[in-house]
Amino acid sequence: MTDARFPSAKLTLADPARDSDALDFAHFADTMATLAGTVCIVTAGRGANRVGRTITSLISLSATPPSLLVSITKNSDLDHTMRAEGGFSVAMLATGQFGVSDAFAGQRPPERRFEIGTWDTWPSGRPKLADAATAIDCRIAGMIELDTHCLFGGVLINAEATGAAPLLWRERGYHHL
Amino acid sequence: MTDARFPSAKLTLADPARDSDALDFAHFADTMATLAGTVCIVTAGRGANRVGRTITSLISLSATPPSLLVSITKNSDLDHTMRAEGGFSVAMLATGQFGVSDAFAGQRPPERRFEIGTWDTWPSGRPKLADAATAIDCRIAGMIELDTHCLFGGVLINAEATGAAPLLWRERGYHHL
Numbered sequence: 001m002t003d004a005r006f007p008s009a010k011l012t013l014a015d016p017a018r019d020s021d022a023l024d025f026a027h028f029a030d031t032m033a034t035l036a037g038t039v040c041i042v043t044a045g046r047g048a049n050r051v052g053r054t055i056t057s058l059i060s061l062s063a064t065p066p067s068l069l070v071s072i073t074k075n076s077d078l079d080h081t082m083r084a085e086g087g088f089s090v091a092m093l094a095t096g097q098f099g100v101s102d103a104f105a106g107q108r109p110p111e112r113r114f115e116i117g118t119w120d121t122w123p124s125g126r127p128k129l130a131d132a133a134t135a136i137d138c139r140i141a142g143m144i145e146l147d148t149h150c151l152f153g154g155v156l157i158n159a160e161a162t163g164a165a166p167l168l169w170r171e172r173g174y175h176h177l
Numbered sequence: 178m179t180d181a182r183f184p185s186a187k188l189t190l191a192d193p194a195r196d197s198d199a200l201d202f203a204h205f206a207d208t209m210a211t212l213a214g215t216v217c218i219v220t221a222g223r224g225a226n227r228v229g230r231t232i233t234s235l236i237s238l239s240a241t242p243p244s245l246l247v248s249i250t251k252n253s254d255l256d257h258t259m260r261a262e263g264g265f266s267v268a269m270l271a272t273g274q275f276g277v278s279d280a281f282a283g284q285r286p287p288e289r290r291f292e293i294g295t296w297d298t299w300p301s302g303r304p305k306l307a308d309a310a311t312a313i314d315c316r317i318a319g320m321i322e323l324d325t326h327c328l329f330g331g332v333l334i335n336a337e338a339t340g341a342a343p344l345l346w347r348e349r350g351y352h353h354l
Binding site for chain 2: 007008009010011012013014015018019021022023024025027028029030031032034035036037038056057058059060061062063064065066067068069071092133134136139141142144146147148149151153155156157158159161166168170175176177
């Protein structure tokens with residue numbers, strides 16, 4: 001069983017006294033839609049308790065420790081499972097895996113998402129998507145709770161890259177390099 | 178002058194007692210090289226004090242407040258200038274702007290980087306790259322100091338998208354969609 005203890009912090013970004021300077025929602029959404037990102041599935045749990053979500057909010061974080069950062073919706077099932085388990089796994093999707101992306105982005109209810117794609121298991125017990133461009137297993141090294149999202153810093157404990165070309169997301173649609 | 182006060186937190190991810198489970202550096206670097214990202218320049222300061230750096234570590238963060246997150250090398254000139262100023266600006270590069278990317282990735286010394294590209298100014302005084310795919314000006318809403326990097330949560334206060342195709346980075350080289 002994974003030791004779920006890790007350092008955490010909490011920070012509130014919203015400030016009603018100052019936020020009148022911010023873009024309106026449509027302008028914000030249109031602006032961020034121009035950012036191209038690799039389509040990833042973040043997963044945690046095992047067996048019938050597996051949960052997962054499509055995200056593009058993943059960045060490399062540091063070489064010491066060798067870590068990446070993911071942003072996950074606060075108080076989602078995925079957030080809760082990741083915290084309880086002290087870890088998560090990631091699949092950077094290959095170009096042909098848009099169906100997996102759609103399923104985990106909400107086209108399928110949470111309990112039926114793992115019917116799409118071929119799912120193996122990491123030594124940790126967490127889900128591992130076969131034929132992904134890159135599959136990674138992480139132990140959570142720390143967490144920051146913000147207003148609507150939680151940032152998880154994960155130390156990479158296992159990783160495999162297949163050499164497949166990646167699936168990208170930009171302007172509300174899929175793209176290839 | 179911008180009010181530079183914003184909430185901050187500090188979190189250490191490295192844990193010598195546990196980090197023997199991590200990938201070695203080469204495996205980590207090769208794994209993260211498979212992540213495709215939009216090439217961005219993060220800038221702050223004004224006039225002769227402008228500083229900037231090429232990054233791919235930018236994600237959308239939250240709609241409330243309308244914010245993005247960037248990861249910046251801790252104790253760099255850019256980190257210091259952003260903290261002192263309480264803000265930063267971002268340019269998501271267009272496909273033709275690889276020369277700007279090279280300059281701000283280190284091919285040019287810090288004091289000569291703004292000679293490359295056409296730099297205008299946001300109402301805040303911060304640098305604004307002309308002809309970028311997307312240019313954004315942010316007020317810092319909060320900061321998290323980690324081991325080697327600082328995460329800045331920025332509220333978007335200005336943004337312009339030109340419709341240009343973006344410049345991407347993957348496997349240590351430039352790509353287009």
